[in-house]
Amino acid sequence: MELLEILECSPPLTREPLDAEQAAGVARVFKALGDPVRLRILSIVASRAGGEVCVCDITDAFELSQPTISHHLKVLKEVGLLTSERRASWVYYRLVPETLGELSALLTLPATPPAVSL
């Protein structure tokens, strides 16, 4: 059920085939990354020095309506890539590095790409 658990249990794509359940979970996360706006939002949050970004800062970075940004943030939060915290009137979003790390590991190549070996 927990997406992060599914990611942790899923072997790298190059090691063995995913079963249907693993694939369904992993696909949800990749689908969340499959939108240009969400990718940019994620990179804004992930690369921010303090680690936190206010929704208003994100909204300013796009020519999209505020509800649209809020929708994308919700999607990223639902798949475990972001968390949010309210302080006073503002909501701050943070990266969940574990999820990103698991995704990266999932796509990792075995060792040497070119040679044959065996």
Added chain:
Amino acid sequence: MELLEILECSPPLTREPLDAEQAAGVARVFKALGDPVRLRILSIVASRAGGEVCVCDITDAFELSQPTISHHLKVLKEVGLLTSERRASWVYYRLVPETLGELSALLTLPATPPAVSL
């Protein structure tokens, strides 16, 4: 235009925000990964010992029509994750490790994950 070039030019998400063009290119690849069937197909090809998989083998692994599998293979090929080669009556698909590696690098975390080490 070339997706692999865009991936190569895109910094890790944790380093700096993606611009609109980079995000659009990267999103196309992640969108291709955002389907459970395609993820399983990719993992079947990527984890296969010889590196090659015949379409008929992939079709056997799913309860989907053969045209549907062909459609998914085309999507994976269009974003540069797979290549294909025809030999005799059969078409064999191979992983493009460079693309997968670039994606993995894109999601890489800066240095120390959360706790352990040093």
Added chain:
DNA sequence: AACCTATTTCGATGAACATCTATACGGAGG
């Protein structure tokens, strides 16, 4: 050339999605 099999393309359909406007919620300040 006619044929068989494997694969791709075409056309259609129903579901999912990105986006918008309008509205609701939640805290801060008068």
Added chain:
DNA sequence: CCTCCGTATAGATGTTCATCGAAATAGGTT
């Protein structure tokens, strides 16, 4: 308490997408 500001939710709309069945293409065989 009422209002303002920032954010989230609801409802609506046009587009994209996964999937199927049917038809077209391509390579090898007889």
